[in-house]
Structures are given as C-alpha cells and as structure tokens.
Amino acid sequence: AQRVTQPEKLLSVFKGAPVELKCNYSYSGSPELFWYVQYSRQRLQLLLRHISRESIKGFTADLNKGETSFHLKKPFAQEEDSAMYYCALSQSSASKIIFGSGTRLSIRP
Amino acid sequence: DGGITQSPKYLFRKEGQNVTLSCEQNLNHDAMYWYRQDPGQGLRLIYYSQIVNDFQKGDIAEGYSVSREKKESFPLTVTSAQKNPTAFYLCASIGGGETNYGYTFGSGTRLTVV
Numbered sequence: 561a562q563r564v565t566q567p568e569k570l571l572s573v574f575k576g577a578p579v580e581l582k583c584n585y586s587y588s589g590s591p592e593l594f595w596y597v598q599y600s601r602q603r604l605q606l607l608l609r610h611i612s613r614e615s616i617k618g619f620t621a622d623l624n625k626g627e628t629s630f631h632l633k634k635p636f637a638q639e640e641d642s643a644m645y646y647c648a649l650s651q652s653s654a655s656k657i658i659f660g661s662g663t664r665l666s667i668r669p
Numbered sequence: 670d671g672g673i674t675q676s677p678k679y680l681f682r683k684e685g686q687n688v689t690l691s692c693e694q695n696l697n698h699d700a701m702y703w704y705r706q707d708p709g710q711g712l713r714l715i716y717y718s719q720i721v722n723d724f725q726k727g728d729i730a731e732g733y734s735v736s737r738e739k740k741e742s743f744p745l746t747v748t749s750a751q752k753n754p755t756a757f758y759l760c761a762s763i764g765g766g767e768t769n770y771g772y773t774f775g776s777g778t779r780l781t782v783v
Contacts, residue, residue, distance in 0.1 A: 564711075566711075569709060594771055596771075596772075603774050603775065603776045603777065604712075604759060604774040604777075605774065606771040606772070609771060646711060646712065655700065655717065655719055655725075656702065656714055656717055656727070657771075657772060658714075659704075659711045659712040659713075660711055661709060661710055661711035662709075662711050
C-alpha cells in the first residue's frame with residue numbers, strides 16, 4: 561500500500577542553522593513526490609515537486625529511490641520558514657495524492 | 670482572480686444535525702477533492718470527483734456525502750452519522766486530472782460540534 565511517513569511531528573532549529581525535514585514513502589512503482597507548506601493563517605500550498613528539480617525559497621528535495629526518501633533541506637533557516645510542512649505522494653497519472661502526517665518547523669531567533 | 674473558495678470559514682453544528690460545506694472553483698479544473706485535517710494525522714481523503722456527476726469514496730467517507738452537479742462546485746455534507754466531525758476541512762482541485770502538477774487548495778472550513 562502507498563504510504564508517506566514523516567517521523568518528526570516538531571522540528572525546532574535556530575535561525576541560520578541547516579534544516580532537514582524527513583520524508584519516507586512506500587510505493588512499488590514510480591511515484592510523484594511533493595512538499596506542501598502551510599504558513600500561519602494561510603492556505604496549504606505547493607512548495608515543490610521532485611520532477612521539477614527546482615529550489616523554492618532556498619529549499620530543495622532529492623528523491624532517493626534506494627532509500628525511498630524525499631527529505632526537504634535548506635542550508636540556512638530563516639524565521640519566515642516557520643510553518644507546517646507536508647510530504648505527499650501520487651503515482652503517475654493517478655487520481656489522488658496521499659499526504660504524510662506533517663512536521664511543524666519552528667525557527668528560533 | 671482564479672482560485673478555490675470555501676465557505677463558511679467557521680461552522681458550528683449541533684449534535685444530530687447535517688451541515689453542508691461549500692467549495693467553488695473558477696479554475697476550470699476537472700477533479701475536485703475533500704480532505705479532513707486533524708492534528709498529528711495529516712490530511713485524510715474523504716471523497717473525490719474527477720468529472721461532473723461522478724465521485725468516489727476516499728479513505729474516510731463514512732458519515733459524509735457529496736454531489737458534483739456542476740464542474741465548478743463540489744459541496745460536502747457532514748451527516749449526523751459522522752461520529753467525530755469536529756475538524757478542519759480542505760477542498761482542493763487539479764486540472765486535467767494530472768496529479769503531478771499538484772493540488773490547488775481552498776482556505777478551509779473549521780467545523781465544530783457544539
């Protein structure tokens with residue numbers, strides 16, 4: 561069965577420190593992986609997709625098929641990065657997306 | 670200004686009542702979705718619809734019902750059969766049915782049972 565696991569409910573780091581939000585998935589085929597972010601009082605929005613290989617707001621995520629992981633990374637955390645982050649998965653051309661349980665990132669000044 | 674509009678923002682329901690949450694989009698998206706967001710549980714899929722007049726159950730459909738009479742609208746009814754309806758409800762849509770582009774989300778409705 562498809563599953564997305566985010567092992568950390570809360571991650572707290574100091575401003576300027578590196579950030580890594582962990583995401584592991586279980587899926588036997590070729591998945592599409594996403595990271596979504598929800599800032600305080602804002603709607604949930606797409607942060608990045610693995611197929612785009614892009615860096616958004618300094619965040620990157622590499623799909624590691626051997627480890628079935630899609631960790632989200634940023635070298636230097638900023639206070640405005642504080643938010644709820646969700647890792648998500650779908651199979652190619654699938655009709656729905658499956659979400660992990662989310663990680664709350666808190667950046668301390 | 671294209672997007673998804675959910676209303677109301679806050680909704681209070683008495684025990685035994687049915688309530689309907691509205692979701693409207695002007696993005697010309699084919700597929701629409703309802704998720705429930707609970708702390709520590711992420712987003713769980715309630716129902717989804719890929720075309721007008723057709724919809725499928727998600728992982729937690731019991732106690733909920735939907736309709737899709739128009740492409741723009743996908744209302745969710747929370748019935749009295751839903752034992753724990755207090756939650757944050759999110760509506761989403763996607764164009765062309767291709768999930769690799771990711772969802773567009775509404776701003777959500779917070780439902781509280783009083």
